[in-house]
Amino acid sequence: MWSAVLERSDLSLFTGGRVYTDTVFEVKGKFRMKRIAVLTLLVALGVAWSIPAKAQRMSVEENARQSRKADKKQQKMNRKAAKKQQKAMKKYKKAQRRAQRKADKKANHRAKRT
Numbered sequence: 001m002w003s004a005v006l007e008r009s010d011l012s013l014f015t016g017g018r019v020y021t022d023t024v025f026e027v028k029g030k031f032r033m034k035r036i037a038v039l040t041l042l043v044a045l046g047v048a049w050s051i052p053a054k055a056q057r058m059s060v061e062e063n064a065r066q067s068r069k070a071d072k073k074q075q076k077m078n079r080k081a082a083k084k085q086q087k088a089m090k091k092y093k094k095a096q097r098r099a100q101r102k103a104d105k106k107a108n109h110r111a112k113r114t
Contacts, residue, residue, distance in 0.1 A: 058066075
């Protein structure tokens with residue numbers, strides 16, 4: 001295991017007789033920075049290669065299929081919206097009937113009192 005600071009004799013073995021005063025952590029830090037730079041470069045290249053250089057042309061059949069799919073999706077959304085609107089209208093009419101019934105009940109009650 002590496003110690004935090006190497007002895008001068010140990011340093012001379014690794015450096016060919018020259019003695020440096022860098023700690024092991026400083027040396028590891030330099031390599032770590034290089035590793036981070038290399039990884040960043042690899043990620044950037046990977047992203048660049050995954051993006052096609054030129055958009056692929058769609059065949060007529062593929063275009064027609066996508067068009068049918070989009071139409072089908074639009075029809076489904078229209079049906080869903082129509083159903084929601086019908087439900088809201090039904091709820092509104094029911095509330096109107098209740099309000100009318102309540103108003104008629106009050107009117108009948110007042111008419112009986114006089």
